[in-house]
Amino acid sequence: MDKDNSVAQRDKKIVRTSVIAILTNLFLVAFKAVVGLMANSIAIVLDALNNLSDALSSVITILGTKLAARPADAKHPFGYGRIEYLTAIIIACMVLAAGAGSAVTSVKNILNPEVTNYTTVTVVIVVVAIVTKIVLGTYTKKVGKETDSDALVASGADATFDAVISAGTLVGALVAMFTGYVIDGWVGAIISIAILKAGLEMLMDTLSSIVGSRADADLANEIKAKLRTVDGVLGAYDLVLHNYGPTKLMGSVNVAVYDWRTADELHAISKKAQKLMLDEYRLNLYVGFYAVNTKQNELFQMELDVSKDMAEYEYVMSIHAFYENQVTKVISFDAVIDFKCPDARALATKIENDLAAKYGRTFRIQIDRAYSD
Numbered sequence: 001m002d003k004d005n006s007v008a009q010r011d012k013k014i015v016r017t018s019v020i021a022i023l024t025n026l027f028l029v030a031f032k033a034v035v036g037l038m039a040n041s042i043a044i045v046l047d048a049l050n051n052l053s054d055a056l057s058s059v060i061t062i063l064g065t066k067l068a069a070r071p072a073d074a075k076h077p078f079g080y081g082r083i084e085y086l087t088a089i090i091i092a093c094m095v096l097a098a099g100a101g102s103a104v105t106s107v108k109n110i111l112n113p114e115v116t117n118y119t120t121v122t123v124v125i126v127v128v129a130i131v132t133k134i135v136l137g138t139y140t141k142k143v144g145k146e147t148d149s150d151a152l153v154a155s156g157a158d159a160t161f162d163a164v165i166s167a168g169t170l171v172g173a174l175v176a177m178f179t180g181y182v183i184d185g186w187v188g189a190i191i192s193i194a195i196l197k198a199g200l201e202m203l204m205d206t207l208s209s210i211v212g213s214r215a216d217a218d219l220a221n222e223i224k225a226k227l228r229t230v231d232g233v234l235g236a237y238d239l240v241l242h243n244y245g246p247t248k249l250m251g252s253v254n255v256a257v258y259d260w261r262t263a264d265e266l267h268a269i270s271k272k273a274q275k276l277m278l279d280e281y282r283l284n285l286y287v288g289f290y291a292v293n294t295k296q297n298e299l300f301q302m303e304l305d306v307s308k309d310m311a312e313y314e315y316v317m318s319i320h321a322f323y324e325n326q327v328t329k330v331i332s333f334d335a336v337i338d339f340k341c342p343d344a345r346a347l348a349t350k351i352e353n354d355l356a357a358k359y360g361r362t363f364r365i366q367i368d369r370a371y372s373d
Contacts, residue, residue, distance in 0.1 A: 006282075007069070007282075008069075010148075010149075011069050013143060013147050014062075014065050014143070014149050014151075014152060015065060015066075017139070017140055017143045017152060018058040018059075018061045018062045018152070018155075019058075019062070020136075021054070021055070021058040021140055021155060021159070022055045022058045022059060024132060024136050025051045025052070025054045025055035025058065025136075026051075026055050027132075028048070028051040028132060028133070029048050029049075029052045029055065031048075031125060032045070032048035032051065032125070032126075033045065033048040035125050035126075036048055039119070039173075049101075049102065051162070053094050053098045054155070054158065054159065054162070056094060057094060057095070057155065057158075060087050060090055060094075061087060061091070061151045061152070061155065064083055064084050064086070064087025064151065065084065065149075065151075067080060067083045068080050068082070068083040068245055078244040078248065078250070079244055079245065079248050080245070081244045081248040082243075083245070084151060085150075085206050085209050085210050087151065088150060088151050088154070088202065088206040089203060089206050091151070091202065092200075092202035092203035092206060093199070093203070094199075095158075095198060095199030095202060096196060096199035096200065096203065098195055098199075099192050099193075099194075099195030099196035099198075100192075100196065102191060102195060103189065103192035103193070103196070105188065106185050106189040106191070107189065108185075109184060109188060110185035110189065111185075113182045113184070113185055119177075123170065123173055123174065123177070126166055126170045126173060127170065130163045130166045130167055130170065131163075133160065133163035133166060134159075134160060134163045136156075137156045137157065137158070137162070137163065138156070138160070139156070140155050140156035140159055141155075141156025141157060141159075141160070142156070143156075144156055150205070150206070150209070154202055154205075158198060158202075171187065172184050172186075172187040209243065212242075214372065215239070215371065215372040220241070220372035223236075223239060223253075223277070223281065223283070224236040224239060224253075226280060227273055227276070227277075229276075230255075230269060230272050230276060231272070232257055232258075232261065232265065232268075232269045233255045233257065233269060234255070234256040234257060234258070234292055235256040235320075236253050236254070236255050236256075237253070237254045237255070237256065237290065237320050237321070237334070237368075238252070238253060238254045238334070238368060238371070239251065239252075239253045239371065239372045240252050241283075248282070249281060249282060249284070250283070250284045250285075251284070251285050251286070252285065252286040252287075252288065253285060253286075253288070254287075254288040254289065254290050254321070255269070255273065255287060255288070255289060255290070256290045256291075256292050256321075257269065257290070257291065257292065258291075258294050259291040259292060259294055259295075260294060261291075266289055270287040270289075273285065273287050274287060290320060290323075291323060293322070293323075299322075299324050299331070302331070302361075303322040303333075306319070306322070306333070306355065306359075307319060309354075309358070310335070310351075313347065313351060314341075315340065315344075315347060316335055316337060316338075316347075316351070317337065317338055317370060318335075318336045319334060320336075320368075321333050321334040321366070328362075329361070329362070330362045330363070330364055331361055331362065331363050331364070332363070332366065333363075333365060333366070334366045334367075334368040335348060335351070335365050335366070335367060336368045336370055337367055337368065337369065338370070339369065339370070344367050348365040351363075352364065352365055
């Protein structure tokens, strides 16, 4: 299956799963609304409204998937994949609004509790709703992971969480039936807090993706390992990944090669690496090169010694790209400095001065960051 067909199949799967979620939630909305009104239960009515918001979020997921599938153009050369993140923000705001509204209603019910009328039928219906939500949540989350859809994974987690909320409603119903105490307002308050928490987490996760979060550690390590399978590549460094939607990745990497490689060979290596990344990960990768010194000379030994010296500096994680300019005789290398370092440039300058004093040479350090593991 080629890349375009793979993306199209993914979108179809997301839409189909969302339609199933819509129909299931609408069924639960009608079911719970009728039962809640008959039993005069604010908790069940709120639960029904929560299911309605779930159905609406699935509609937005479908619209977002369709819009994100639009091809790249001159105005948006990286495509429209990030629209999926924008729709996730809308869904998160809907959840937050629903949680705020239910909180207000619950507080009113706590202050002025209303008599409820739970029956065995009510309990059975709530149990059915719990089982339905567990099945829907498990299915949706599974498809979300298969399609790398954050929206579906979140929707699946939310559905599973709804089952827990419904279980709380069930507790309220049983307490009312067997003790006569009405705790619906308190149960509704707990539901409201749970909804608000879930909505806030969804919003923060999505905003993190838009701002630019760290690349997934497993994916980054897998990509580097795959690059090392390309003939001529000795190691992969400085991997940076930019996400333009779940199906659109771009990035850059520097690979280490022996210093005797010709320009023709480097060209062939870069093309092999780029094709491999596109085929395996749908990743458009730009490849740069570091030359590895193969001569058993003073510079070779100095690189080993300097690597040991770096262990004395708290924030230096590793070094690479050790190179001597044959004209100026300046030695340069990249130092990966921890983000926790308060002043990376000051640290690099100190290291340059320390090494100059120790080896009697001029050093220039390029500050590097661990953008991926």
